[in-house]
Amino acid sequence: MRKVQLxxxxxxxxxxxxxxxxxxxxxxxxxxxxxxxxxxxxVIAVTAEGSSSEATDYVLQSKxxxxxxxxxxxxxxxxKSYRMYEVVGKTLLSITYQGTNVVPGYALNxxxxxxxKNGEFSILRLHARGVVDQxxxxxxxxxxxxxxxxxxxxxxxxxxxxxxQAKINVFQTTNNWKxxxxxxxxxxxxxxxxxxxxxIKNSGFDTQYAxxxxxxxxxxxxxxLEKVIKDERTGTLxxxxxxDVLSITExxxxxxxxxxxxxxxxxxxxxxxxxxxxxKNGTTDFDKDYFFNIETxxxxxxxxxxxxxxxxxxxxQIFSFKDHVAGDKWTNRDCRLAIIDLAAKTxxxxxxxxxxxxxxxxxxxxxxxxxxxxxxxxxxxxxxxxVDLATAKGTKGAKVQGKAVMGLFKMTK
Numbered sequence: 001m002r003k004v005q006l007x008x009x010x011x012x013x014x015x016x017x018x019x020x021x022x023x024x025x026x027x028x029x030x031x032x033x034x035x036x037x038x039x040x041x042x043v044i045a046v047t048a049e050g051s052s053s054e055a056t057d058y059v060l061q062s063k064x065x066x067x068x069x070x071x072x073x074x075x076x077x078x079x080k081s082y083r084m085y086e087v088v089g090k091t092l093l094s095i096t097y098q099g100t101n102v103v104p105g106y107a108l109n110x111x112x113x114x115x116x117k118n119g120e121f122s123i124l125r126l127h128a129r130g131v132v133d134q135x136x137x138x139x140x141x142x143x144x145x146x147x148x149x150x151x152x153x154x155x156x157x158x159x160x161x162x163x164x165q166a167k168i169n170v171f172q173t174t175n176n177w178k179x180x181x182x183x184x185x186x187x188x189x190x191x192x193x194x195x196x197x198x199x200i201k202n203s204g205f206d207t208q209y210a211x212x213x214x215x216x217x218x219x220x221x222x223x224x225l226e227k228v229i230k231d232e233r234t235g236t237l238x239x240x241x242x243x244d245v246l247s248i249t250e251x252x253x254x255x256x257x258x259x260x261x262x263x264x265x266x267x268x269x270x271x272x273x274x275x276x277x278x279x280k281n282g283t284t285d286f287d288k289d290y291f292f293n294i295e296t297x298x299x300x301x302x303x304x305x306x307x308x309x310x311x312x313x314x315x316x317q318i319f320s321f322k323d324h325v326a327g328d329k330w331t332n333r334d335c336r337l338a339i340i341d342l343a344a345k346t347x348x349x350x351x352x353x354x355x356x357x358x359x360x361x362x363x364x365x366x367x368x369x370x371x372x373x374x375x376x377x378x379x380x381x382x383x384x385x386x387v388d389l390a391t392a393k394g395t396k397g398a399k400v401q402g403k404a405v406m407g408l409f410k411m412t413k
Contacts, residue, residue: 082098301322307361
């Protein structure tokens with residue numbers, strides 16, 4: 001397997017990260033090359049070029065994403081097998097997409113260098129996950145073979161342990177006993193667990209229930225199903241394993257979206273329009289007085305995904321084409337970037353960011369001081385773009401050499 005290194009101005013020899021089998025000693029690393037004056041650093045997980053059996057992820061650091069080239073050349077923290085990443089407080093979790101996976105954690109040491117934490121824990125692969133607070137994350141494994149039980153995990157990233165585990169009956173959740181719930185996000189809202197889902201009847205993600213939005217509400221901490229709420233104004237919520245389905249505002253309102261007919265990422269065709277729903281703070285039902293019809297607002301285009309950026313707004317990827325065909329399944333191709341004012345129901349297109357593959361905002365985008373840093377991938381390659389959220393204007397940054405960016409975060413020591 002090839003190793004990787006992050007080469008940027010002042011970084012040519014700087015990515016020797018402790019805790020890696022291929023890393024050098026911390027003594028050879030100048031923290032000033034990696035850590036900003038505010039003790040922050042960008043962490044980027046890159047899949048190196050190679051065949052499906054050879055490609056490997058590497059976790060790297062940088063204080064700058066706007067200049068130079070992020071390229072595999074020989075160092076970094078190597079990650080075995082296909083991975084997903086989540087930052088919980090000051091811990092980076094590296095989660096394999098295997099049947100059973102052992103999860104290591106990484107944190108910045110006193111020098112600001114990313115280092116492996118003590119301890120690991122084992123869980124099944126996660127199809128839904130969401131950060132609860134500075135210590136905890138929820139995760140859910142969903143069966144696709146007709147098995148009756150999903151597995152819920154409460155993970156403590158600070159102690160690197162599974163604090164709670166429970167079984168959830170996926171047939172009881174759908175309440176039709178023909179298809180089962182496939183969760184794609186999970187969050188703590190008002191002391192309860194909110195988990196949106198779509199329904200499937202086989203491993204090909206076929207369903208007869210594509211024309212409504214579904215969200216399960218569980219009690220906490222005992223994880224008993226309290227209710228399932230349904231809305232027929234739009235189709236199924238989110239996409240397969242997108243984990244961006246619920247946007248929780250500062251006021252406690254929850255917004256959720258549906259691609260509704262965009263076949264991409266496992267969604268099935270729906271006769272309903274793509275749109276955004278709201279659950280008002282303190283309630284457990286969809287707000288009957290709120291629906292943002294995205295297709296009406298855009299002239300017929302559908303949402304691919306969105307990430308809450310604060311102030312009642314979301315950064316969104318919107319498909320640039322209207323005719324979604326079977327060949328588009330799993331691709332999320334040709335999206336444009338926009339900013340949605342959720343309460344005002346307005347959309348502002350972001351300029352100077354090209355069409356790109358969608359679906360990566362939740363883990364491939366950092367919101368920092370009025371700016372969004374995100375990875376943009378298309379036929380021209382992968383680049384980091386900076387977006388001024390006030391002006392909705394993008395600026396092209398560093399080039400990434402690799403197959404994919406699997407995670408982009410900002411961490412502090």
